[in-house]
Amino acid sequence: MSYIYFDQAASSFPKPKKVGEAVLEAINDYGANPGRGGHTLAVRANDVIFKARKTIAMMFGEQNPANVCFYLNATQALNQAIQGVDFKEGDHVITTSFEHNSVRRPLERLKDTKGIKVSYIEPAVNGKLLLELIEQEINENTKAIVVSHGSNVTGTILPIEEIGMFTKVHDILFVVDASQTAGILSLDMKEMNIDMLAFPGHKGLMGPQGTGVLIIRDHVDLIPLIYGGTGSHSEDVHQPEKRPERYESGTLNTPGIAGLLAGIEELHSIGIESIYEHEAQLTTYCLERLSVIEGIQIYGPQLHETRLAVISFTIEGIDVHEVAMILDQHYQIGVRAGLHCSPLTHSLLGTEDGGAIRVSFGYYNTIEEVDRFIDAIKEIKSFF
Numbered sequence: 001m002s003y004i005y006f007d008q009a010a011s012s013f014p015k016p017k018k019v020g021e022a023v024l025e026a027i028n029d030y031g032a033n034p035g036r037g038g039h040t041l042a043v044r045a046n047d048v049i050f051k052a053r054k055t056i057a058m059m060f061g062e063q064n065p066a067n068v069c070f071y072l073n074a075t076q077a078l079n080q081a082i083q084g085v086d087f088k089e090g091d092h093v094i095t096t097s098f099e100h101n102s103v104r105r106p107l108e109r110l111k112d113t114k115g116i117k118v119s120y121i122e123p124a125v126n127g128k129l130l131l132e133l134i135e136q137e138i139n140e141n142t143k144a145i146v147v148s149h150g151s152n153v154t155g156t157i158l159p160i161e162e163i164g165m166f167t168k169v170h171d172i173l174f175v176v177d178a179s180q181t182a183g184i185l186s187l188d189m190k191e192m193n194i195d196m197l198a199f200p201g202h203k204g205l206m207g208p209q210g211t212g213v214l215i216i217r218d219h220v221d222l223i224p225l226i227y228g229g230t231g232s233h234s235e236d237v238h239q240p241e242k243r244p245e246r247y248e249s250g251t252l253n254t255p256g257i258a259g260l261l262a263g264i265e266e267l268h269s270i271g272i273e274s275i276y277e278h279e280a281q282l283t284t285y286c287l288e289r290l291s292v293i294e295g296i297q298i299y300g301p302q303l304h305e306t307r308l309a310v311i312s313f314t315i316e317g318i319d320v321h322e323v324a325m326i327l328d329q330h331y332q333i334g335v336r337a338g339l340h341c342s343p344l345t346h347s348l349l350g351t352e353d354g355g356a357i358r359v360s361f362g363y364y365n366t367i368e369e370v371d372r373f374i375d376a377i378k379e380i381k382s383f384f
């Protein structure tokens with residue numbers, strides 16, 4: 001029996017074949033250090049990286065490819081975005097209880113080290129009321145709003161377009177965590193007034209692990225988190241002003257970025273609308289079948305509300321970790337149980353004690369796999 005992978009919200013799998021091929025090609029054919037020399041192989045590596053920057057810039061509505069900075073994951077990108085802001089004591093940041101720990105922990109650290117104040121907005125599980133609550137929370141010290149575009153627990157999509165209009169009017173820095181939406185929903189930084197956009201390469205963009213991106217608009221100046229070799233301006237003791245080097249010290253993950261570029265090219269050839277449609281179809285089907293099983297509690301938006309392909313649920317009387325273990329060991333179905341690095345979301349849902357079981361779908365999952373999962377859940381229920 002083939003293994004069913006329903007943990008796409010953590011990392012997408014399988015990757016398109018071209019992704020692995022591009023990674024291997026980088027390692028085997030031009031494994032030189034990009035930006036660290038003028039020889040043929042370094043130039044080839046550099047060309048691939050530049051093409052990736054250009055493709056990503058175009059995809060997310062940014063004109064300047066030099067504003068696309070590469071990191072190892074979304075967490076590093078978010079840390080650069082949040083801890084790179086020159087916050088002063090008393091500055092105020094608004095965020096939400098849907099955030100992942102990669103937003104919450106850097107903010108909590110800034111609370112401790114710099115004395116900033118952080119407000120966590122608690123919208124409804126379908127994202128409604130967020131704008132009104134943000135408006136109530138805003139004050140003259142509000143310097144930034146940091147919001148995830150989509151929840152990795154409930155699949156809720158947050159209204160970032162409206163928040164962007166609001167931050168523009170109030171001249172507040174707008175940081176968006178697009179970890180669950182990059183490659184799935186279209187995003188245009190300019191149109192949506194997003195100042196910094198962070199996302200992983202290894203989820204919806206179908207790239208390999210070890211890839212993450214932060215796009216920093218021209219007008220945003222950050223304090224770099226990492227200082228060191230950039231392959232340019234070596235005579236200068238200070239970090240260069242020039243981007244992307246300013247925010248990218250150290251050798252880049254060329255094989256990973258080459259794979260990411262191949263993933264994005266594949267995604268464009270499928271079309272992100274088709275990907276969303278397919279995932280939405282699986283999600284609706286799964287929700288319909290799950291919701292009629294007695295003793296199952298599903299969290300998040302209602303059945304026909306627009307959402308991401310992420311479903312969290314619990315089964316009355318059965319520990320969530322036990323369910324995940326049985327699904328894996330007995331049925332060869334990979335899901336994720338627990339708090340999903342987002343304890344505040346679970347508090348919002350009332351599942352903070354043990355968390356929930358999360359299934360998340362991707363483009364390569366099928367209706368037949370959902371059927372096998374539903375049959376497994378029914379059988380597990382009947383054992384207890």
Ligand SMILES: Cc1ncc(COP(=O)(O)O)c(C=O)c1O
Nearest residue numbers: 073074075100102148152179200
């Ligand atoms: C909403 C959200 N933000 C941030 C992250 C962190 O991403 P990464 O694992 O690439 O650091 C995740 C990963 O699950 C996520 O779902």
